[in-house]
Amino acid sequence: MNGEELTEQETALYDRQIRVWGADAQRRLSKSHILVYGMKGTIAEFCKNIVLAGVGSLTLVDDRDVSEEALSANFLIPPDESVCRGKTLAELCCDSLREFNPMVRVSVEKGDLASLGAEFFDKFDVVVISCCSLATKKLINEKCRKLSKRVSFYTVDCRDCCGEIFVDLQKYNYAKKKTDGTAECELQYPSFQEAISVPWKSLRPKVSKLYFAMRVIERFEEAEKRKPREISIEDLPAVLKLKKELCEEQSLNESHIPDTLLERLVMGAKEFPPVCAIIGGTLGQEVIKAISSKGDPLKNFFFFDATDGKGMIEDISNPNLLS
C-alpha cells in the first residue's frame, strides 16, 4: 500500500477489478485521499463502493446524531440502539466501513466543514458533499479551486425517487485510448457558481426538467434560511410562486418545471434506498475514473428518475464565462 507495487494481498483481493481497469489504476486508487460530508443513504452507498475499490483513505464529516429517518436508508448504521448512543453519524458509519476493507484508512473529522481552512482541504484529492445548502456548495467548491493542486469536487443529492450529481474537475487532462494509439484529452469544467449562472434560456430545449426543479428548491431553502431538506408540503404554494418568478426572470416557459415534479421534491425530503444505490454507484464510478485518469468523466450534471428509469447527462457550461 505504501510502496510502488501492489502487495500480494492487494493483488488477490482486487483481482476481479484489476481485470477491469488494470494494475496501474489500482495503484493510483490506493494512494488517493477522499473527503466526504453528509452521511445520508446515497453517501453511504458511495463510501461502500470506494472503500471496496481500495482507495488510500476516506475521511468522514458529519456531527449529527442518529435519527429515525437516517436508519431507513443508511445501511451502515447498526440497528442496535445501545451501540448508537453517544456516537455521531460519521463515527457509526466509520466503524462499519472499516469492516468492508481493512486496507483502507477510514477516519472521522469533527467540526463545521465550512469553517475549515485551505490547509485542511489540501490533504485531499477528491471532495464529495451532500445535504448542503446552496451557499455551502459554492463555498466548499471555491476552497477547492483556490488550492494550488487540482482537487476534484462533487455534490450529490437525492430527493423522493430521483437524484442529481454535479462534477467539477477544473482543468482535467487524461489519455484516451483510440484505435490508433492514445490521444491526450483536456476538459474545462465550470465551477458550481458558474454552471448555475448559465442563463436557462440558452440551454438545449430538452434539458432535464430535474435541473430546473432542483435549482428552484435550492433557492427556496436559501431564501427562507432553511437547513437543507427542511421543507414540507406546506411550503408548496411558496415554492410554486418562486418557480413562476424565476421562470419570468430567466424568460423560460413554465412548462419546463412541472408542478408535479416540484411537489414530489418538496414532499420527498427523505431518500429512497434503491435510488441511493444507483446514484451512489454512479458517483463511485465517476470518482474512480477521476482518480485513475481512465475513462471519459461525466461532464457536468447527472440526473436520474426512478419513475421512468432514465439517467441523463447534461453539460451545463458556457464557454464564454470560463477564464
Add this chain to the structure above:
Amino acid sequence: MAESTVHQSRSRDLDKLLLRPGNLVAPTFEPGAQLRDDLQEYARILVVGAGGLGCELLKDLALSGFKNLEVIDMDRIEVTNLNRQFLFRLEDVGKPKAEVAARRVMERVSEYDSDDKPIEETVKPMVDGGTEGFKGHARVIIPGSTPCFECTIWLFPPQVKFPLCTLAETPRTAAHCIEYAHLIKWDEVHSGKTFDPDDPEHMKWVYTEAVKRAELFGIQGVTYSLTQGVVKNIIPAIASTNAIVSAACTLETLKLVSGCSKTLSNYLTYNGVEGLHIKVTEFVKDKDCLVCGPGVLLELDTSVTLQKFIDMLEEHPKLLLSKASVRHQATNLYMQAPQVLEEMTRSNLNLPLFELMGKVPRDIVHVTGTTSRDGKKASCLRKLCLVFKGADAVTDQDMAVGA
C-alpha cells in the same frame, strides 16, 4: 424509542409510494396501510445467487421493506469475492455464501415473522440482472405480457469456443495456448485425473505448459492471470456496476409487488465504459418463441395415428420437418434416436395421437427433426398447438400412455 415508532418512521419513505394514489400506478393498485403491511408480511422474494448482485439485492430489498427473503447459492466464499460482495469478510472465506449472506442481512434488519402465509399467485414475475465490468442490464419478465427469457436469448453474446484444430495445430493467441494445455495436454499427461480449476497446482501446471507452447509458436501474452481467466471463464467485476444494476432490479421488484408505479418496460442496459449510458428498450414477444409463443396451429382428426402425424409434418408448408421426434409434456411419444429409445417408443406409432395425449381436445407438443433451409439441412425444435376436431368436452383420463 418505542419499537412501533421505529417501524413507523422506518417505512416513512415507502409510505409515500404505497399510501397515496398516483398517475403512474398499475390498474390493480390499492393504496393503503394494508398494502404496505402485506408487502412486508406476505410477499416472498427468492434471490438466486448470493454473489455480486445477490449481496446488493439482499441489502436493497431488506431496506425497501421486504421481510421474507430467501437466497440460494451453491458456492463458497473466496478472497477474490471481497472486492464487491460486501456482506462477506476475510474470516468468512471458505464458508457457504448463502448462509453468511442471510446471517449478515438478519443482523442488520429487525424481527423476522416466521408465520408467513403466501398469497397464491398464478403469475410469478421475474426480475433479471447481470453485469460484466462496466456494463450491465436489468429487465422485467411478466409471463404473458413481456418477452420471456427464451424470446430474448439471442441477446446473449455467443460463447467463446475455439475449434479443436486451432488448438491442436495452429494456435495464434495466448488463449489458444492456454486452452491447449487445459483441454488437450492435461488428459494426455494425467489421463483419468480430473482437472480442478480451484487447485493451484493444477493451474500452475496448465500455465507452465501454456508458456512452453507459446514459446514454440512465438506467441506473446501468456500470464498466470490470463490462464486463470481463460480456464475459469472469469468475468471482471466491480462493486459500483453491481450496485447500480441490483438497485434497478430492487426498484422493479418493489413496483411489481406493490403496483405503486409503472414498471420498467422492459429491458434496461447500463454502459459505463465511455462516459455513462443508460437506455430502456421495449422488446416485444417473439411470436415464434418455443416457450411463450402460441406454437404452430394444427387441426387433427381424433383417428390420426402418431405415424401419420409424423408423416404430415414433412408435408406441412410451415414446418417441412422430416424424421420428427415428438414430445408431449414430460413424455417422449416417439424418438428417432438413440436406438434403445426408438425401440421403446416404436409401439406408439400405430396408436391414435389423441389417445396418446390423454384425449384432451387441445394441447402443446414439441417436435424435433431436420428442415431444409437454402439447400442446407439443419436440426430444429418447434412448438405445436394441436387441436382435435370433434373431440368431446369431457376428457377421458383413464388412458395408458406408451413409454
